[in-house]
Amino acid sequence: MDESRPIFVQIAEQIKNDILAGRMAEESQVPSTNEFAAFYRINPATALKGVGRLVEEGILYKKRGIGMFVAPGARQRLITQRREQFQAEYLRPLLAEASKLGISSQQLAEMIAKEGVR
Amino acid sequence: MTGTPVIQVDGLTKRFGQVTAVNNVTLSVTENKIYGLLGRNGAGKTTLMQLLTGQEFATSGSIRVWGEHPVENAHVLSRVSFIKESQKYPDDFKVKHVFRSAPWFFAGWDADFAARLIEDFRVPLDRRVKKLSRGQLSAIGVIAGLASRAPITFFDEPYLGLDAVARQTFYDRLLADYAEYPRTVILSTHLIDEVSALLEHVLVIDEGRILIDEDAETLRGSATTIVGARAAVDGFVADRDVLHRSGLGGLSTVTVTGLSESDRAAAAAAGLELAPVSLQQLVVDRTSGIPTELEQSA
Numbered sequence: 001m002d003e004s005r006p007i008f009v010q011i012a013e014q015i016k017n018d019i020l021a022g023r024m025a026e027e028s029q030v031p032s033t034n035e036f037a038a039f040y041r042i043n044p045a046t047a048l049k050g051v052g053r054l055v056e057e058g059i060l061y062k063k064r065g066i067g068m069f070v071a072p073g074a075r076q077r078l079i080t081q082r083r084e085q086f087q088a089e090y091l092r093p094l095l096a097e098a099s100k101l102g103i104s105s106q107q108l109a110e111m112i113a114k115e116g117v118r
Numbered sequence: 119m120t121g122t123p124v125i126q127v128d129g130l131t132k133r134f135g136q137v138t139a140v141n142n143v144t145l146s147v148t149e150n151k152i153y154g155l156l157g158r159n160g161a162g163k164t165t166l167m168q169l170l171t172g173q174e175f176a177t178s179g180s181i182r183v184w185g186e187h188p189v190e191n192a193h194v195l196s197r198v199s200f201i202k203e204s205q206k207y208p209d210d211f212k213v214k215h216v217f218r219s220a221p222w223f224f225a226g227w228d229a230d231f232a233a234r235l236i237e238d239f240r241v242p243l244d245r246r247v248k249k250l251s252r253g254q255l256s257a258i259g260v261i262a263g264l265a266s267r268a269p270i271t272f273f274d275e276p277y278l279g280l281d282a283v284a285r286q287t288f289y290d291r292l293l294a295d296y297a298e299y300p301r302t303v304i305l306s307t308h309l310i311d312e313v314s315a316l317l318e319h320v321l322v323i324d325e326g327r328i329l330i331d332e333d334a335e336t337l338r339g340s341a342t343t344i345v346g347a348r349a350a351v352d353g354f355v356a357d358r359d360v361l362h363r364s365g366l367g368g369l370s371t372v373t374v375t376g377l378s379e380s381d382r383a384a385a386a387a388a389g390l391e392l393a394p395v396s397l398q399q400l401v402v403d404r405t406s407g408i409p410t411e412l413e414q415s416a
Contacts, residue, residue: 001315003311003314003315003397004338004393004395004396005338005339006335006338006339007338008335034294034297034298037293037297038290038293038294038297041289041316042293042315042316043152043315043316043318044293044296044297045151045318046318046334049335096386
């Protein structure tokens, strides 16, 4: 865990990444908060807060007495969400760095083409 | 989130002659949370815990544990476990005697759990306590603190001399057992980076006063270090709560609290770099007393 950001945010991100990458399938059960707490060595209340945030976002849902499950359609919703964040989190820092280094937008376009978007 | 308070302290002060070890402390401890009591040597951590467990008399102020006065109150103290850095044992005691006598003091003692911990920490049962190494002595304290399963458990610097493996074992067993048997834990420590993820609430004490009384997650990421050209940094932090300040040539590094999203955007637009501050660094900045000196000389 990165010590400089709220851990519950990081737990929520980790679960989202697992869903995006297909490591946690929709309708599959996710580990309990105590299992998360033991695995990441964090306070169980913090793990609960991370999982709770995903329930609020509709990414996970609770089956009473059984546990937490990945919601149907969660992966597609996460992809949409991440695409919206892409500009702020990747594109703008990239452009700021390019401008610091005097890379023109045409040079940048060439570099991207050379790397090749899969 | 609020819960049931198990400890309530109001205007608590303890003086030893000219020294004020605990100075007008008011705080409340909520049931079944893990607290970190952080601070420098001599900040008042141990004195505060001694007061809360009825081992010292307050000079002034009030302490209520489950609504009762803790001093000489068996009803309260039988449900409180206090693991001290310098626990004393009878001279002829062997390790096994410590664990054999523990159930007399702790109503919730779990002998099976204690036996598993004794194996985990590789404590030699037949050795005399006074022949133990510092680390083994600490291990006995840790085992007693965990296996007592007291509804309120204090650990005062419990890991002195414990190696990294044993400390990790302590953190893992504490978390696992706490998850199964929730209870209030107050852990005083210098090793902030090591334990910070275990904590739900943080108390920082300095010169006998409580400087920080805050949810651990709220604190994480609450401070930011700003790096950039001196003039730009100084302009940006002008009206802010500065925790730490240093510089190198025309470059300035300043740590501040409470940046909003729009503050961050403004700083980035001004060409300033932002870096988050860990809990340990935050505590160091708040208790080192350096920022004020530097601000005066700046």
